[in-house]
Amino acid sequence: MEEAAGRVGLPCVADEVTNRMLAERPVHCELRTAPLGQKTLHAHDxxxxxxxxxxxxxxxxxxxxxxxxxxxxxxxxxxxxxxxxSSDGREFHRYVLSLSEAYMAGIDALCPGVPGGIGSLLTEPGCGSSHFFLSVPQMAKAQGLLGDMERALKADAARCGELSALRSVAELLLMLADLQGQPRAAGAERSENERLLGDVLAYLVAHYQEDLHIESLLRQFPISRSRLFGMFKAHTGVTINQFLTEYRIERAKALLAGTSLPVTEVAQRSGFNDLSHFHRIFRRQAGNTPLQYRSRTAGRETSAF
Structure with missing residues:
Protein backbone atom coordinates (compact mmCIF):
# COMPACT_ATOMS: atom_id res chain seq x y z
CA MET A 1 0.00 0.00 0.00
CA GLU A 2 1.16 3.54 -0.69
CA GLU A 3 1.96 5.93 2.11
CA ALA A 4 -1.25 7.01 3.82
CA ALA A 5 -2.86 9.88 1.98
CA GLY A 6 -3.06 13.10 3.89
CA ARG A 7 0.58 12.99 4.90
CA VAL A 8 3.29 14.99 3.21
CA GLY A 9 4.48 13.33 0.02
CA LEU A 10 1.39 12.51 -2.03
CA PRO A 11 0.21 14.79 -4.85
CA CYS A 12 -2.87 16.91 -4.45
CA VAL A 13 -4.43 19.52 -6.71
CA ALA A 14 -3.50 22.86 -5.22
CA ASP A 15 -5.89 25.48 -3.86
CA GLU A 16 -5.05 27.99 -6.56
CA VAL A 17 -6.96 30.86 -4.95
CA THR A 18 -4.78 30.78 -1.84
CA ASN A 19 -1.62 30.20 -3.88
CA ARG A 20 -2.31 33.25 -6.06
CA MET A 21 -3.13 35.32 -2.99
CA LEU A 22 0.17 34.40 -1.30
CA ALA A 23 2.09 35.00 -4.53
CA GLU A 24 0.73 38.55 -4.58
CA ARG A 25 1.11 39.22 -0.85
CA PRO A 26 3.05 37.01 1.58
CA VAL A 27 0.69 37.70 4.50
CA HIS A 28 -3.08 37.64 4.45
CA CYS A 29 -5.37 37.90 7.47
CA GLU A 30 -9.14 38.01 7.30
CA LEU A 31 -12.09 37.76 9.68
CA ARG A 32 -14.73 35.63 7.99
CA THR A 33 -18.31 35.47 9.20
CA ALA A 34 -20.01 34.05 6.09
CA PRO A 35 -20.83 30.33 5.91
CA LEU A 36 -17.96 28.10 4.87
CA GLY A 37 -17.27 28.46 1.17
CA GLN A 38 -14.60 25.77 0.76
CA LYS A 39 -16.54 22.55 0.23
CA THR A 40 -13.71 20.16 -0.61
CA LEU A 41 -10.50 18.86 0.87
CA HIS A 42 -7.64 20.98 -0.41
CA ALA A 43 -3.98 21.86 0.04
CA HIS A 44 -2.00 25.01 -0.67
CA ASP A 45 1.31 26.77 -0.30
CA SER A 86 -19.28 23.48 10.47
CA SER A 87 -21.48 21.26 12.61
CA ASP A 88 -24.76 23.11 12.24
CA GLY A 89 -24.21 25.62 9.42
CA ARG A 90 -25.10 28.56 11.64
CA GLU A 91 -22.76 31.29 12.86
CA PHE A 92 -19.17 30.37 12.13
CA HIS A 93 -16.82 33.27 12.80
CA ARG A 94 -13.12 32.66 12.26
CA TYR A 95 -9.86 34.39 11.56
CA VAL A 96 -7.79 32.87 8.76
CA LEU A 97 -4.13 33.88 8.68
CA SER A 98 -2.04 32.76 5.69
CA LEU A 99 1.75 33.13 5.70
CA SER A 100 3.92 32.36 2.69
CA GLU A 101 6.94 30.12 3.12
CA ALA A 102 9.20 33.00 2.05
CA TYR A 103 7.75 35.21 4.79
CA MET A 104 8.24 32.46 7.37
CA ALA A 105 11.80 31.97 6.12
CA GLY A 106 12.42 35.65 6.83
CA ILE A 107 11.19 35.16 10.38
CA ASP A 108 13.36 32.04 10.70
CA ALA A 109 16.38 34.15 9.76
CA LEU A 110 15.75 36.14 12.94
CA CYS A 111 15.76 32.91 14.98
CA PRO A 112 18.85 31.00 13.77
CA GLY A 113 18.95 28.95 16.96
CA VAL A 114 15.64 27.17 16.24
CA PRO A 115 16.31 23.84 14.45
CA GLY A 116 13.81 23.39 11.63
CA GLY A 117 12.58 26.96 11.88
CA ILE A 118 9.73 28.54 13.83
CA GLY A 119 7.23 26.34 11.97
CA SER A 120 8.66 23.28 13.69
CA LEU A 121 7.65 24.77 17.03
CA LEU A 122 4.04 25.23 15.93
CA THR A 123 3.21 21.70 14.80
CA GLU A 124 3.40 18.33 16.49
CA PRO A 125 6.50 16.21 15.78
CA GLY A 126 5.98 14.02 12.71
CA CYS A 127 2.73 15.79 11.88
CA GLY A 128 1.86 18.59 9.49
CA SER A 129 -0.53 20.30 11.87
CA SER A 130 -1.29 21.18 15.45
CA HIS A 131 -4.33 22.19 17.46
CA PHE A 132 -4.51 24.55 20.42
CA PHE A 133 -7.18 25.03 23.08
CA LEU A 134 -6.84 28.58 24.38
CA SER A 135 -8.19 29.97 27.61
CA VAL A 136 -10.52 32.98 27.41
CA PRO A 137 -7.68 35.48 28.14
CA GLN A 138 -5.36 33.72 25.68
CA MET A 139 -7.98 33.76 22.93
CA ALA A 140 -8.75 37.41 23.63
CA LYS A 141 -5.05 38.19 23.14
CA ALA A 142 -4.87 36.09 19.95
CA GLN A 143 -8.01 37.75 18.58
CA GLY A 144 -6.53 41.17 19.30
CA LEU A 145 -3.32 40.29 17.47
CA LEU A 146 -5.20 38.91 14.47
CA GLY A 147 -7.37 42.02 14.37
CA ASP A 148 -4.26 44.21 14.47
CA MET A 149 -2.80 42.25 11.54
CA GLU A 150 -5.95 42.60 9.46
CA ARG A 151 -6.12 46.36 10.07
CA ALA A 152 -2.41 46.88 9.38
CA LEU A 153 -2.57 44.95 6.12
CA LYS A 154 -5.65 46.85 4.92
CA ALA A 155 -4.41 50.29 5.97
CA ASP A 156 -0.94 49.86 4.47
CA ALA A 157 -1.83 47.68 1.49
CA ALA A 158 -0.17 49.96 -1.06
CA ARG A 159 3.15 50.17 0.79
CA CYS A 160 4.51 47.65 3.29
CA GLY A 161 1.59 46.20 5.21
CA GLU A 162 3.49 42.95 5.76
CA LEU A 163 6.13 44.84 7.73
CA SER A 164 3.47 46.75 9.67
CA ALA A 165 1.87 43.45 10.68
CA LEU A 166 5.17 41.76 11.54
CA ARG A 167 5.09 42.61 15.25
CA SER A 168 1.63 41.06 15.69
CA VAL A 169 2.56 38.02 13.56
CA ALA A 170 5.72 37.43 15.60
CA GLU A 171 3.87 37.80 18.90
CA LEU A 172 1.19 35.31 17.84
CA LEU A 173 3.77 32.79 16.61
CA LEU A 174 5.73 33.06 19.84
CA MET A 175 2.54 32.63 21.85
CA LEU A 176 1.60 29.45 19.97
CA ALA A 177 5.15 28.09 20.11
CA ASP A 178 5.11 28.59 23.87
CA LEU A 179 1.73 26.83 24.19
CA GLN A 180 2.97 23.91 22.08
CA GLY A 181 5.61 23.16 24.69
CA GLN A 182 3.21 23.26 27.64
CA PRO A 183 0.83 20.63 29.03
CA ARG A 184 -2.75 21.23 28.04
CA ALA A 185 -4.86 23.16 30.47
CA ALA A 186 -7.58 21.41 32.45
CA GLY A 187 -10.58 20.76 30.21
CA ALA A 188 -8.53 21.08 27.02
CA GLU A 189 -7.95 17.37 26.49
CA ARG A 190 -9.88 15.77 23.68
CA SER A 191 -12.98 13.91 24.79
CA GLU A 192 -13.27 10.15 24.38
CA ASN A 193 -15.56 10.68 21.38
CA GLU A 194 -13.10 13.09 19.74
CA ARG A 195 -10.21 10.67 20.22
CA LEU A 196 -12.29 7.84 18.79
CA LEU A 197 -13.34 9.90 15.77
CA GLY A 198 -9.73 10.89 15.20
CA ASP A 199 -8.76 7.22 15.14
CA VAL A 200 -11.63 6.45 12.73
CA LEU A 201 -10.52 9.25 10.41
CA ALA A 202 -6.91 8.04 10.47
CA TYR A 203 -8.14 4.54 9.57
CA LEU A 204 -10.24 5.85 6.65
CA VAL A 205 -7.32 7.89 5.32
CA ALA A 206 -4.90 4.97 5.61
CA HIS A 207 -7.26 2.47 3.94
CA TYR A 208 -9.17 4.61 1.42
CA GLN A 209 -7.77 2.53 -1.48
CA GLU A 210 -9.38 -0.61 -0.10
CA ASP A 211 -12.95 -1.84 -0.46
CA LEU A 212 -14.08 -0.44 2.88
CA HIS A 213 -17.33 -1.44 4.54
CA ILE A 214 -18.90 -0.29 7.77
CA GLU A 215 -18.37 -3.79 9.15
CA SER A 216 -14.60 -3.36 8.85
CA LEU A 217 -14.81 -0.14 10.88
CA LEU A 218 -16.96 -1.78 13.53
CA ARG A 219 -14.43 -4.61 13.83
CA GLN A 220 -11.66 -2.08 14.39
CA PHE A 221 -13.41 0.18 16.88
CA PRO A 222 -15.55 -0.61 19.95
CA ILE A 223 -18.66 1.34 18.95
CA SER A 224 -22.14 0.64 17.64
CA ARG A 225 -23.13 1.45 14.07
CA SER A 226 -25.69 4.08 15.06
CA ARG A 227 -23.34 5.81 17.52
CA LEU A 228 -20.49 5.91 15.00
CA PHE A 229 -22.71 7.34 12.26
CA GLY A 230 -24.23 9.88 14.63
CA MET A 231 -20.92 11.09 16.09
CA PHE A 232 -19.21 11.42 12.71
CA LYS A 233 -22.08 13.44 11.24
CA ALA A 234 -22.39 15.59 14.36
CA HIS A 235 -18.69 16.52 14.35
CA THR A 236 -18.08 16.94 10.61
CA GLY A 237 -21.48 17.72 9.11
CA VAL A 238 -21.09 14.88 6.58
CA THR A 239 -21.56 11.13 6.66
CA ILE A 240 -18.67 8.66 6.62
CA ASN A 241 -19.58 7.67 3.07
CA GLN A 242 -19.67 11.31 1.93
CA PHE A 243 -16.25 11.97 3.47
CA LEU A 244 -14.72 8.84 1.96
CA THR A 245 -16.15 9.62 -1.49
CA GLU A 246 -14.87 13.20 -1.32
CA TYR A 247 -11.43 12.02 -0.23
CA ARG A 248 -11.23 9.45 -3.02
CA ILE A 249 -12.33 11.96 -5.66
CA GLU A 250 -9.71 14.47 -4.51
CA ARG A 251 -7.10 11.72 -4.71
CA ALA A 252 -8.29 10.89 -8.23
CA LYS A 253 -8.07 14.56 -9.24
CA ALA A 254 -4.49 14.66 -8.00
CA LEU A 255 -3.52 11.59 -10.01
CA LEU A 256 -5.26 12.87 -13.14
CA ALA A 257 -3.55 16.26 -12.89
CA GLY A 258 -0.13 15.03 -11.80
CA THR A 259 0.40 11.73 -13.63
CA SER A 260 -0.26 10.11 -17.00
CA LEU A 261 -1.78 6.98 -15.47
CA PRO A 262 -4.71 5.45 -17.40
CA VAL A 263 -8.12 6.34 -15.99
CA THR A 264 -8.68 2.71 -15.03
CA GLU A 265 -5.59 2.74 -12.82
CA VAL A 266 -6.49 6.16 -11.40
CA ALA A 267 -9.85 4.73 -10.36
CA GLN A 268 -8.26 1.69 -8.72
CA ARG A 269 -5.63 3.72 -6.87
CA SER A 270 -8.35 6.03 -5.60
CA GLY A 271 -10.44 3.22 -4.14
CA PHE A 272 -12.94 2.71 -6.97
CA ASN A 273 -13.13 -0.86 -8.26
CA ASP A 274 -16.04 -0.21 -10.63
CA LEU A 275 -14.99 2.06 -13.51
CA SER A 276 -18.52 3.07 -14.48
CA HIS A 277 -19.28 3.96 -10.86
CA PHE A 278 -16.07 6.02 -10.75
CA HIS A 279 -17.05 7.93 -13.90
CA ARG A 280 -20.52 8.63 -12.54
CA ILE A 281 -19.32 9.82 -9.11
CA PHE A 282 -16.43 11.83 -10.58
CA ARG A 283 -18.70 13.67 -13.00
CA ARG A 284 -21.18 14.43 -10.24
CA GLN A 285 -18.45 15.76 -7.91
CA ALA A 286 -16.13 17.50 -10.40
CA GLY A 287 -18.61 18.60 -13.06
CA ASN A 288 -16.82 16.85 -15.92
CA THR A 289 -15.38 13.47 -16.90
CA PRO A 290 -11.95 12.29 -15.70
CA LEU A 291 -10.41 12.87 -19.15
CA GLN A 292 -11.99 16.31 -19.43
CA TYR A 293 -10.61 17.15 -15.99
CA ARG A 294 -7.13 15.96 -16.99
CA SER A 295 -7.25 18.07 -20.15
CA ARG A 296 -8.44 21.14 -18.23
CA THR A 297 -5.70 20.84 -15.60
CA ALA A 298 -2.87 19.90 -17.97
CA GLY A 299 0.28 21.82 -17.14
CA ARG A 300 -0.91 23.04 -13.77
CA GLU A 301 1.30 22.45 -10.78
CA THR A 302 0.25 19.97 -8.15
CA SER A 303 1.22 20.09 -4.53
CA ALA A 304 1.72 17.43 -1.90
CA PHE A 305 -0.84 16.51 0.75
Missing part, protein backbone atom coordinates in the same frame (compact mmCIF):
# COMPACT_ATOMS: atom_id res chain seq x y z
CA UNK A 46 2.11 28.59 2.92
CA UNK A 47 1.09 28.13 6.53
CA UNK A 48 -2.51 28.53 7.64
CA UNK A 49 -3.53 29.57 11.15
CA UNK A 50 -7.24 29.10 11.76
CA UNK A 51 -8.76 30.67 14.86
CA UNK A 52 -12.42 30.04 15.65
CA UNK A 53 -14.32 32.77 17.49
CA UNK A 54 -17.87 31.47 17.26
CA UNK A 55 -19.48 28.21 16.17
CA UNK A 56 -18.67 24.51 16.38
CA UNK A 57 -17.36 21.96 13.94
CA UNK A 58 -14.30 19.93 13.07
CA UNK A 59 -11.07 20.45 11.18
CA UNK A 60 -9.56 17.64 9.15
CA UNK A 61 -5.82 18.02 8.61
CA UNK A 62 -4.01 15.10 7.02
CA UNK A 63 -5.14 12.10 9.03
CA UNK A 64 -6.06 14.17 12.10
CA UNK A 65 -9.53 15.27 13.17
CA UNK A 66 -9.62 18.29 15.48
CA UNK A 67 -12.72 19.60 17.28
CA UNK A 68 -13.56 23.24 16.56
CA UNK A 69 -15.21 25.58 19.01
CA UNK A 70 -14.67 29.11 20.25
CA UNK A 71 -11.10 29.34 21.53
CA UNK A 72 -9.43 26.78 19.26
CA UNK A 73 -6.58 27.59 16.89
CA UNK A 74 -5.39 25.13 14.25
CA UNK A 75 -2.03 25.44 12.49
CA UNK A 76 -1.49 23.77 9.10
CA UNK A 77 1.90 23.46 7.44
CA UNK A 78 2.28 23.98 3.67
CA UNK A 79 0.94 21.26 1.38
CA UNK A 80 -1.11 19.42 4.03
CA UNK A 81 -4.57 18.41 2.87
CA UNK A 82 -7.27 19.92 5.08
CA UNK A 83 -10.80 21.18 5.39
CA UNK A 84 -12.90 22.79 8.13
CA UNK A 85 -16.46 21.61 8.74
Missing amino acids: GFEIYGLLRGTGAYIAGDRLYPLHAGTITVIRPQVIHRPY
Whole structure:
Protein backbone atom coordinates (compact mmCIF):
# COMPACT_ATOMS: atom_id res chain seq x y z
CA MET A 1 0.00 0.00 0.00
CA GLU A 2 1.16 3.54 -0.69
CA GLU A 3 1.96 5.93 2.11
CA ALA A 4 -1.25 7.01 3.82
CA ALA A 5 -2.86 9.88 1.98
CA GLY A 6 -3.06 13.10 3.89
CA ARG A 7 0.58 12.99 4.90
CA VAL A 8 3.29 14.99 3.21
CA GLY A 9 4.48 13.33 0.02
CA LEU A 10 1.39 12.51 -2.03
CA PRO A 11 0.21 14.79 -4.85
CA CYS A 12 -2.87 16.91 -4.45
CA VAL A 13 -4.43 19.52 -6.71
CA ALA A 14 -3.50 22.86 -5.22
CA ASP A 15 -5.89 25.48 -3.86
CA GLU A 16 -5.05 27.99 -6.56
CA VAL A 17 -6.96 30.86 -4.95
CA THR A 18 -4.78 30.78 -1.84
CA ASN A 19 -1.62 30.20 -3.88
CA ARG A 20 -2.31 33.25 -6.06
CA MET A 21 -3.13 35.32 -2.99
CA LEU A 22 0.17 34.40 -1.30
CA ALA A 23 2.09 35.00 -4.53
CA GLU A 24 0.73 38.55 -4.58
CA ARG A 25 1.11 39.22 -0.85
CA PRO A 26 3.05 37.01 1.58
CA VAL A 27 0.69 37.70 4.50
CA HIS A 28 -3.08 37.64 4.45
CA CYS A 29 -5.37 37.90 7.47
CA GLU A 30 -9.14 38.01 7.30
CA LEU A 31 -12.09 37.76 9.68
CA ARG A 32 -14.73 35.63 7.99
CA THR A 33 -18.31 35.47 9.20
CA ALA A 34 -20.01 34.05 6.09
CA PRO A 35 -20.83 30.33 5.91
CA LEU A 36 -17.96 28.10 4.87
CA GLY A 37 -17.27 28.46 1.17
CA GLN A 38 -14.60 25.77 0.76
CA LYS A 39 -16.54 22.55 0.23
CA THR A 40 -13.71 20.16 -0.61
CA LEU A 41 -10.50 18.86 0.87
CA HIS A 42 -7.64 20.98 -0.41
CA ALA A 43 -3.98 21.86 0.04
CA HIS A 44 -2.00 25.01 -0.67
CA ASP A 45 1.31 26.77 -0.30
CA GLY A 46 2.11 28.59 2.92
CA PHE A 47 1.09 28.13 6.53
CA GLU A 48 -2.51 28.53 7.64
CA ILE A 49 -3.53 29.57 11.15
CA TYR A 50 -7.24 29.10 11.76
CA GLY A 51 -8.76 30.67 14.86
CA LEU A 52 -12.42 30.04 15.65
CA LEU A 53 -14.32 32.77 17.49
CA ARG A 54 -17.87 31.47 17.26
CA GLY A 55 -19.48 28.21 16.17
CA THR A 56 -18.67 24.51 16.38
CA GLY A 57 -17.36 21.96 13.94
CA ALA A 58 -14.30 19.93 13.07
CA TYR A 59 -11.07 20.45 11.18
CA ILE A 60 -9.56 17.64 9.15
CA ALA A 61 -5.82 18.02 8.61
CA GLY A 62 -4.01 15.10 7.02
CA ASP A 63 -5.14 12.10 9.03
CA ARG A 64 -6.06 14.17 12.10
CA LEU A 65 -9.53 15.27 13.17
CA TYR A 66 -9.62 18.29 15.48
CA PRO A 67 -12.72 19.60 17.28
CA LEU A 68 -13.56 23.24 16.56
CA HIS A 69 -15.21 25.58 19.01
CA ALA A 70 -14.67 29.11 20.25
CA GLY A 71 -11.10 29.34 21.53
CA THR A 72 -9.43 26.78 19.26
CA ILE A 73 -6.58 27.59 16.89
CA THR A 74 -5.39 25.13 14.25
CA VAL A 75 -2.03 25.44 12.49
CA ILE A 76 -1.49 23.77 9.10
CA ARG A 77 1.90 23.46 7.44
CA PRO A 78 2.28 23.98 3.67
CA GLN A 79 0.94 21.26 1.38
CA VAL A 80 -1.11 19.42 4.03
CA ILE A 81 -4.57 18.41 2.87
CA HIS A 82 -7.27 19.92 5.08
CA ARG A 83 -10.80 21.18 5.39
CA PRO A 84 -12.90 22.79 8.13
CA TYR A 85 -16.46 21.61 8.74
CA SER A 86 -19.28 23.48 10.47
CA SER A 87 -21.48 21.26 12.61
CA ASP A 88 -24.76 23.11 12.24
CA GLY A 89 -24.21 25.62 9.42
CA ARG A 90 -25.10 28.56 11.64
CA GLU A 91 -22.76 31.29 12.86
CA PHE A 92 -19.17 30.37 12.13
CA HIS A 93 -16.82 33.27 12.80
CA ARG A 94 -13.12 32.66 12.26
CA TYR A 95 -9.86 34.39 11.56
CA VAL A 96 -7.79 32.87 8.76
CA LEU A 97 -4.13 33.88 8.68
CA SER A 98 -2.04 32.76 5.69
CA LEU A 99 1.75 33.13 5.70
CA SER A 100 3.92 32.36 2.69
CA GLU A 101 6.94 30.12 3.12
CA ALA A 102 9.20 33.00 2.05
CA TYR A 103 7.75 35.21 4.79
CA MET A 104 8.24 32.46 7.37
CA ALA A 105 11.80 31.97 6.12
CA GLY A 106 12.42 35.65 6.83
CA ILE A 107 11.19 35.16 10.38
CA ASP A 108 13.36 32.04 10.70
CA ALA A 109 16.38 34.15 9.76
CA LEU A 110 15.75 36.14 12.94
CA CYS A 111 15.76 32.91 14.98
CA PRO A 112 18.85 31.00 13.77
CA GLY A 113 18.95 28.95 16.96
CA VAL A 114 15.64 27.17 16.24
CA PRO A 115 16.31 23.84 14.45
CA GLY A 116 13.81 23.39 11.63
CA GLY A 117 12.58 26.96 11.88
CA ILE A 118 9.73 28.54 13.83
CA GLY A 119 7.23 26.34 11.97
CA SER A 120 8.66 23.28 13.69
CA LEU A 121 7.65 24.77 17.03
CA LEU A 122 4.04 25.23 15.93
CA THR A 123 3.21 21.70 14.80
CA GLU A 124 3.40 18.33 16.49
CA PRO A 125 6.50 16.21 15.78
CA GLY A 126 5.98 14.02 12.71
CA CYS A 127 2.73 15.79 11.88
CA GLY A 128 1.86 18.59 9.49
CA SER A 129 -0.53 20.30 11.87
CA SER A 130 -1.29 21.18 15.45
CA HIS A 131 -4.33 22.19 17.46
CA PHE A 132 -4.51 24.55 20.42
CA PHE A 133 -7.18 25.03 23.08
CA LEU A 134 -6.84 28.58 24.38
CA SER A 135 -8.19 29.97 27.61
CA VAL A 136 -10.52 32.98 27.41
CA PRO A 137 -7.68 35.48 28.14
CA GLN A 138 -5.36 33.72 25.68
CA MET A 139 -7.98 33.76 22.93
CA ALA A 140 -8.75 37.41 23.63
CA LYS A 141 -5.05 38.19 23.14
CA ALA A 142 -4.87 36.09 19.95
CA GLN A 143 -8.01 37.75 18.58
CA GLY A 144 -6.53 41.17 19.30
CA LEU A 145 -3.32 40.29 17.47
CA LEU A 146 -5.20 38.91 14.47
CA GLY A 147 -7.37 42.02 14.37
CA ASP A 148 -4.26 44.21 14.47
CA MET A 149 -2.80 42.25 11.54
CA GLU A 150 -5.95 42.60 9.46
CA ARG A 151 -6.12 46.36 10.07
CA ALA A 152 -2.41 46.88 9.38
CA LEU A 153 -2.57 44.95 6.12
CA LYS A 154 -5.65 46.85 4.92
CA ALA A 155 -4.41 50.29 5.97
CA ASP A 156 -0.94 49.86 4.47
CA ALA A 157 -1.83 47.68 1.49
CA ALA A 158 -0.17 49.96 -1.06
CA ARG A 159 3.15 50.17 0.79
CA CYS A 160 4.51 47.65 3.29
CA GLY A 161 1.59 46.20 5.21
CA GLU A 162 3.49 42.95 5.76
CA LEU A 163 6.13 44.84 7.73
CA SER A 164 3.47 46.75 9.67
CA ALA A 165 1.87 43.45 10.68
CA LEU A 166 5.17 41.76 11.54
CA ARG A 167 5.09 42.61 15.25
CA SER A 168 1.63 41.06 15.69
CA VAL A 169 2.56 38.02 13.56
CA ALA A 170 5.72 37.43 15.60
CA GLU A 171 3.87 37.80 18.90
CA LEU A 172 1.19 35.31 17.84
CA LEU A 173 3.77 32.79 16.61
CA LEU A 174 5.73 33.06 19.84
CA MET A 175 2.54 32.63 21.85
CA LEU A 176 1.60 29.45 19.97
CA ALA A 177 5.15 28.09 20.11
CA ASP A 178 5.11 28.59 23.87
CA LEU A 179 1.73 26.83 24.19
CA GLN A 180 2.97 23.91 22.08
CA GLY A 181 5.61 23.16 24.69
CA GLN A 182 3.21 23.26 27.64
CA PRO A 183 0.83 20.63 29.03
CA ARG A 184 -2.75 21.23 28.04
CA ALA A 185 -4.86 23.16 30.47
CA ALA A 186 -7.58 21.41 32.45
CA GLY A 187 -10.58 20.76 30.21
CA ALA A 188 -8.53 21.08 27.02
CA GLU A 189 -7.95 17.37 26.49
CA ARG A 190 -9.88 15.77 23.68
CA SER A 191 -12.98 13.91 24.79
CA GLU A 192 -13.27 10.15 24.38
CA ASN A 193 -15.56 10.68 21.38
CA GLU A 194 -13.10 13.09 19.74
CA ARG A 195 -10.21 10.67 20.22
CA LEU A 196 -12.29 7.84 18.79
CA LEU A 197 -13.34 9.90 15.77
CA GLY A 198 -9.73 10.89 15.20
CA ASP A 199 -8.76 7.22 15.14
CA VAL A 200 -11.63 6.45 12.73
CA LEU A 201 -10.52 9.25 10.41
CA ALA A 202 -6.91 8.04 10.47
CA TYR A 203 -8.14 4.54 9.57
CA LEU A 204 -10.24 5.85 6.65
CA VAL A 205 -7.32 7.89 5.32
CA ALA A 206 -4.90 4.97 5.61
CA HIS A 207 -7.26 2.47 3.94
CA TYR A 208 -9.17 4.61 1.42
CA GLN A 209 -7.77 2.53 -1.48
CA GLU A 210 -9.38 -0.61 -0.10
CA ASP A 211 -12.95 -1.84 -0.46
CA LEU A 212 -14.08 -0.44 2.88
CA HIS A 213 -17.33 -1.44 4.54
CA ILE A 214 -18.90 -0.29 7.77
CA GLU A 215 -18.37 -3.79 9.15
CA SER A 216 -14.60 -3.36 8.85
CA LEU A 217 -14.81 -0.14 10.88
CA LEU A 218 -16.96 -1.78 13.53
CA ARG A 219 -14.43 -4.61 13.83
CA GLN A 220 -11.66 -2.08 14.39
CA PHE A 221 -13.41 0.18 16.88
CA PRO A 222 -15.55 -0.61 19.95
CA ILE A 223 -18.66 1.34 18.95
CA SER A 224 -22.14 0.64 17.64
CA ARG A 225 -23.13 1.45 14.07
CA SER A 226 -25.69 4.08 15.06
CA ARG A 227 -23.34 5.81 17.52
CA LEU A 228 -20.49 5.91 15.00
CA PHE A 229 -22.71 7.34 12.26
CA GLY A 230 -24.23 9.88 14.63
CA MET A 231 -20.92 11.09 16.09
CA PHE A 232 -19.21 11.42 12.71
CA LYS A 233 -22.08 13.44 11.24
CA ALA A 234 -22.39 15.59 14.36
CA HIS A 235 -18.69 16.52 14.35
CA THR A 236 -18.08 16.94 10.61
CA GLY A 237 -21.48 17.72 9.11
CA VAL A 238 -21.09 14.88 6.58
CA THR A 239 -21.56 11.13 6.66
CA ILE A 240 -18.67 8.66 6.62
CA ASN A 241 -19.58 7.67 3.07
CA GLN A 242 -19.67 11.31 1.93
CA PHE A 243 -16.25 11.97 3.47
CA LEU A 244 -14.72 8.84 1.96
CA THR A 245 -16.15 9.62 -1.49
CA GLU A 246 -14.87 13.20 -1.32
CA TYR A 247 -11.43 12.02 -0.23
CA ARG A 248 -11.23 9.45 -3.02
CA ILE A 249 -12.33 11.96 -5.66
CA GLU A 250 -9.71 14.47 -4.51
CA ARG A 251 -7.10 11.72 -4.71
CA ALA A 252 -8.29 10.89 -8.23
CA LYS A 253 -8.07 14.56 -9.24
CA ALA A 254 -4.49 14.66 -8.00
CA LEU A 255 -3.52 11.59 -10.01
CA LEU A 256 -5.26 12.87 -13.14
CA ALA A 257 -3.55 16.26 -12.89
CA GLY A 258 -0.13 15.03 -11.80
CA THR A 259 0.40 11.73 -13.63
CA SER A 260 -0.26 10.11 -17.00
CA LEU A 261 -1.78 6.98 -15.47
CA PRO A 262 -4.71 5.45 -17.40
CA VAL A 263 -8.12 6.34 -15.99
CA THR A 264 -8.68 2.71 -15.03
CA GLU A 265 -5.59 2.74 -12.82
CA VAL A 266 -6.49 6.16 -11.40
CA ALA A 267 -9.85 4.73 -10.36
CA GLN A 268 -8.26 1.69 -8.72
CA ARG A 269 -5.63 3.72 -6.87
CA SER A 270 -8.35 6.03 -5.60
CA GLY A 271 -10.44 3.22 -4.14
CA PHE A 272 -12.94 2.71 -6.97
CA ASN A 273 -13.13 -0.86 -8.26
CA ASP A 274 -16.04 -0.21 -10.63
CA LEU A 275 -14.99 2.06 -13.51
CA SER A 276 -18.52 3.07 -14.48
CA HIS A 277 -19.28 3.96 -10.86
CA PHE A 278 -16.07 6.02 -10.75
CA HIS A 279 -17.05 7.93 -13.90
CA ARG A 280 -20.52 8.63 -12.54
CA ILE A 281 -19.32 9.82 -9.11
CA PHE A 282 -16.43 11.83 -10.58
CA ARG A 283 -18.70 13.67 -13.00
CA ARG A 284 -21.18 14.43 -10.24
CA GLN A 285 -18.45 15.76 -7.91
CA ALA A 286 -16.13 17.50 -10.40
CA GLY A 287 -18.61 18.60 -13.06
CA ASN A 288 -16.82 16.85 -15.92
CA THR A 289 -15.38 13.47 -16.90
CA PRO A 290 -11.95 12.29 -15.70
CA LEU A 291 -10.41 12.87 -19.15
CA GLN A 292 -11.99 16.31 -19.43
CA TYR A 293 -10.61 17.15 -15.99
CA ARG A 294 -7.13 15.96 -16.99
CA SER A 295 -7.25 18.07 -20.15
CA ARG A 296 -8.44 21.14 -18.23
CA THR A 297 -5.70 20.84 -15.60
CA ALA A 298 -2.87 19.90 -17.97
CA GLY A 299 0.28 21.82 -17.14
CA ARG A 300 -0.91 23.04 -13.77
CA GLU A 301 1.30 22.45 -10.78
CA THR A 302 0.25 19.97 -8.15
CA SER A 303 1.22 20.09 -4.53
CA ALA A 304 1.72 17.43 -1.90
CA PHE A 305 -0.84 16.51 0.75
